[in-house]
Amino acid sequence: MKTHMRLMGFGVLPAALLAGAPVMAQGSVEEFYAGKTIDMIIGYSPGGGYDQYARLVARHLGNYIPGNPEIVPRNMPGASSRLAAGYIYNVAPQDGTVLGTADQSLAVAQAMGDEALELDASGFGYIGSPAMENNVLITWHESGVETVDDAKETAIPIGATGGSTSSQYPTIMNELLGTRFEIITGYPGGNDINFAMESGEVSGRGSVNWASVKPLGWYEEGLINVLVQIGLQSEADLTDVPLLYELTENEEDEQLLRLLSAPTAIGRPIFTTPNVPEERLQALRDAFDEMVADPAFIEAAANEGLGVIPVSGEQLQATVDEILATSPEVAARLGEFIVAE
Incomplete structure (x- = not known):
């Protein structure tokens, strides 16, 4: 798994945040x-x-x-x-x-x-x-990968923050479904991955909440492809996008993917x-x-x-x-x- 590190400037937290202990109710x-x-x-x-x-x-x-x-x-x-x-x-x-x-x-x-x-x-x-709301794995419209089947044929870089859902979803899809995502980790947050995707630094995002991506208008404008949704039931406006756990007919794999999907709740x-x-x-x-x-x-x-x-x-x-x-x-x-x- 490749690692991409991007330095960000943050403010220094106040001293009161650097140490703490339980305080009794008064x-x-x-x-x-x-x-x-x-x-x-x-x-x-x-x-x-x-x-x-x-x-x-x-x-x-x-x-x-x-x-x-x-x-x-x-x-x-x-x-x-x-x-x-x-x-x-x-x-x-x-x-x-x-x-x-x-x-x-x-x-x-x-x-x-x-x-x-x-x-x-x-x-x-x-x-x-x-x-x-469900999470989704998305690719940019210029990536050449519009479906999970496409992702099995074409290797593309996918942006992730690290050991979170943004790397977990593409990792498990590579292992169980045969996709070929090249996972680039180290981005500080989702907005950084969005910029990287728009600039062509990566071709997709390993995980984003559907509630966050909808307001951007990208889906309606055809700027992104939604390959899969991660949840236990489909979003009302993504009924044509498969749920991750539905992509396998193996019962053991389905149990595993349902566990991976449970945190969307x-x-x-x-x-x-x-x-x-x-x-x-x-x-x-x-x-x-x-x-x-x-x-x-x-x-x-x-x-x-x-x-x-x-x-x-x-x-x-x-x-x-x-x-x-x-x-x-x-x-x-x-x-x-x-x-x-």
């Missing part, structure tokens, strides 16, 4: 959050889908949290969002003043026994996800650290549920070309737990095909 939730600032740690560079949704939530969620704290987004790209996830799990204050978003497939990586993952995905305090997760006092976690979840049901939030999302298909924090927790309960045999076999970076 007073009411409103008293705790009044006058506070919550940091929203985003595991990718600016401009991509995770970043867009996280910033949207950051602008609105504080209005629904008792005490109305300000929420400040901070990008912490690196290692396919694992840098941010590891910071939130291991370093950040465990008091409800740090939220974040990271790759939806962290639980699958854990189920596969990824030893580089220094966290327990079930230990985060899940707040909710503003959107749940997690969408763009917003979570907090482990060990947040229960009343604060519940307040954050209640605030999220109220926010995504508010017509003002839905309109604000639409103005940015973002759809709102919410998943509650309780649902996210249940999905993560279900993934982690996967048969060790199926998870181990998936792990044999995927090399996390």
Whole structure:
């Protein structure tokens, strides 16, 4: 697997973000959050889908949290969002003043026994996800690859961030379906891959959420080809695009591909650290549920070309737990095909 590294300039995080410890609950939730600032740690560079949704939530969620704290987004790209996830799990204050978003497939990586993952995905305090839509693998219109069958005949470079879905999908397709994707990793985020695809540096993108690519207008304008969608049911506007797990007639392979597809039910997760006092976690979840049901939030999302298909924090927790309960045999076999970076 080739590696492409691109240096990006980021701002320096404040000292308060560099160390943290659990803080015991004191007073009411409103008293705790009044006058506070919550940091929203985003595991990718600016401009991509995770970043867009996280910033949207950051602008609105504080209005629904008792005490109305300000929420400040901070990008912490690196290692396919694992840098941010590891910071939130291991370093950040465990008091409800740090939220974040990271790759939806962290639980699958854990189920596969990824030893580089220094966290327990079930230990985060899940707040909710503003959107749940399938991921897709796309190619640029000039790539010469319009279908999965084309990808079996023609080798093209596919951009990826690293050991996330953006490299996992093309890797597993190469191994099980015989495609010939040349996976170029190291891009800080999805927006960087988009620029690389437009400039001809790569010919496609290994994974992008359908909710993020639709507003670009590329599909309607014929600028991209959607080769496959990754999910457990088809998108209403992609009924002619095959689901990944449907591309094999082998039952064992289908089980493996369904596991790989399961994280789409997690969408763009917003979570907090482990060990947040229960009343604060519940307040954050209640605030999220109220926010995504508010017509003002839905309109604000639409103005940015973002759809709102919410998943509650309780649902996210249940999905993560279900993934982690996967048969060790199926998870181990998936792990044999995927090399996390």
